[in-house]
Amino acid sequence: MAAAAKHVGINPVEVLQTEVIIVGAGPVGLMLANLLGKFGRKAMVLETLPSLIDYPRGVGLDDESFRTIQAVGLDGQVLPHTNPQHIMRIVNANGTVMLVNNPQTKEFGWDRKHGFIQPEVDRVLYEGLDRFKDISVYFNHTVVDAEEDADGVTAVVNVLEDNGATKTIHVRGQYLVGCEGGKSPTRKRMGVSFDGESPSTRWLVVDVNNDPLGTPNVFLGADPHRPYVSIGLPHAVRRFEFMLHDHESEDQVTDPDFVNELLKDHVPDPSNLDFIRRRVFTHHGRVAGSFRKGRQLIAGDAAHLMPVWLGQGWNSGMRDATNLGWKLATVLAGDADDALLDTYTAERRDHAAAMVELSLTFGKFIKITNPVGAKARDAASKVLNLLPQVKDYFASMKFKPMPRYHTGVLVDPSTQRPGTAAAKITAKLTPFRTANSDVSPVGLQFPQPLVMTDAQGEQKLDDAIGPWWSVVVWGNDPHKVLPEESIQQLKALGASLVCIVPQTQRDFLQAQISDDVTVLGDHTGAVKKWFDDRPTPVVFLRPDKFVAGACLVQHAPATLAGILAAMHRSQQDVHTAYSAR
Known part of the structure; x- marks a missing residue:
């Protein structure tokens, strides 16, 4: 899709017309566009960046998301970028396995957990839009404002042209959906709350090519000295994550020597790695007070932010798109009043909040740094593992709240x-x-x-x-x-x-x-x-x-x-x- 060419020659005073304006060409915006295209509707995706993000962020893809990928006919293209049955083991400081998460069900037609390479899957979603004549993606397009009236919403868009100049255009649609991440300007324009917490704990993410270990699954290291994560991913990519201490600055922890020191107990030769990135991030646990206000809606990280522990950030965004896509299509077709869109918040918010709470709780279990508390946790885990029902509860992922709409x-x-x-x-x-x-x-x-x-x-x-x-x-x-x-x-x-x-x-x-x-x-x-x-x-x-x-x-x-x-x-x-x- 020659996205850059799509804005060449647009008169700055011209108003482009569509049905749904999607802000953000991340996975949620791309999936929503695919669903709308599949249902025969029109949409424009407006993205500030010049291209798709090309480094990994999310690493876990669940069966519900795969079902949505199947619904838009892209499961065959996504499968080569996944590892099915992604087993997770929680280990203590000595490497002893405390809990195993290995669900065997295919209740929804797919393995419950997959490792995946997000840039490749996002690209499949992007390229899948070529099938739909009324779906377009525009890079270097920044939505700076949105003006609502009784009949629709007009986005004010700054366009960065190939010569470096910027011009302003308008895009007119019946609805606008903000899928532009946790700092979502759409959510801020809507004026809704973003409730929750942002723990001060920071983590260093290290992604490498040519996996130096080669083991295929996930280890969560509940080491009180420094909790860590080691994840085997498709295409021989491995992710490490290390919890940072308060006194460690970002410049210090991204220094190659410091990173090598962190890796020395995990990799035989840290100096001989093909690094993709080294990046500091902070976990957040927040949920918007409403996912809709008038003709503007939010989805994905714009609507909820959750810690990475259970790999549900990417998947929760897919659930949003799945819920919202058919409702927008129904309203746009004139088959229902737009009060149908109010059910989007009613159905999605409670489950998103439950996943945020579970992820925060799970993280607190992993990142105990007090030695006494860690020993108590390890001892309790050993006893609980002797109980078959408790062991199965974690192994089969029964702790994960399945979406239920009331x-x-x-x-x-x-x-x-x-x-x-x-x-x-x-x-x-x-x-x-x-x-x-x-x-x-x-x-x-x-x-x-x-x-x-x-x-x-x-x-x-x-x-x-x-x-x-x-x-x-x-x-x-x-x-x-x-x-x-x-x-x-x-x-x-x-x-x-x-x-x-x-x-x-x-x-x-x-x-x-x-x-x-x-x-x-x-x-x-x-x-x-x-x-x-x-x-x-x-x-x-x-x-x-x-x-x-x-x-x-x-x-x-x-x-x-x-x-x-x-x-x-x-x-x-x-x-x-x-x-x-």
Whole structure:
């Protein structure tokens, strides 16, 4: 993409038009642009820097993010830049392993943890935008102000030209999303709080090529003398991180001799390393009070900053883009009132805050420098490791809070009330009382098992059902579950109709079912088990693959009506939906 050429010849008084102005060509801005392009919308990405950042920052990519990468069709291009099943071991000062984090699940279709090379993955996201004629990226473009009115927002942009001169242009859109990092001018213009803490502890990051160790995983060194991190990454890159003491200045700790001294216990010959960078950074734990104000929104580090301990900064930004992308596309298409965008803060803020708190707590466990406290921690870890349930809790990463939305585009399965969903099913019908679990699936991500399709054979579920809304019915034709009025509402929403049956029934049902229904075979039994454990054989999936509604067959029309209300469909559509209840 010849981004530099895209601003050549622009008249300074000309106003460029788009639908969404994205400020920042980091991973969050690039992913949001990919999602909007995938959904057929228009966007311009405006970046102050002359090019993408070419050094590593984030090093951990999780299964939720990979699912989003899959959703925009770039998983094949990203995979070569990842190490799946990235195991993390926490060791004490003697190198004794205290805890192991090695989750085995592929619940969402991908390994739960991957090491990755961020510059390469960011470049895949950037180059992926070439597919979309209405998505553009402009480097050397700095947004200096934004002016809102009733119909849109105008960004005032300083453009650095090839000859070194600067000119000012305007870019007009319906919405502006700030993805420009922790110092976000967009957030400051919005005037929202940025609550939390910025611990004074500083760390030195050292990235090197031609990994001098070659071990493939992650070690967190809980050494009270100087806590450290050693991470094996793809393409033979290794990252070291060392906690700095208060008296150590930035000039001192980035001096090659000082760095070599830090590395001498980790690398046989520190003087013979191919350094990528040596950089000091401080951990922050902050969350914005709101992610939206009027026509301006924020995502990624602009909305929340978290310590690096659990590798969730990059991934939390991906979750923001995943949540916001389909909502912006829906509003821009005129399929919902822009009150739908208020659900972005309602759904994303609490989980971001929970991840920040967990990361801060985890960091406090690692960076104990008091020798007595460190010995107490090591002793407690040794005892806890003797308990299988506790050991599994850390190994399987069960301490990580999975996103669960309680308010937003949801319908409670017990009451069919729109806009909210309790964590437990409280209905008293026998199917609910006798189910294997009373945990509500609404507000959680639906799993992504492998399924069998008629045309493609074995596929991941998301690839089989498509990127937009879908209604998934176990064992039956959606036309027989929902009245015609509801079917037409689903079609107006662009939803796919899906039936999943045991693989033994697929060919039989395929020959009898309506042409507009996708029939999938459950050849592994994973889908049947999910439905067997829950009294909700009808599931309404949002484009981000979160469950908007889940119910018994006879509750399906009312559940759909609630979903349409919760997503702020037009008054006519909402009235029609409620009349069906």
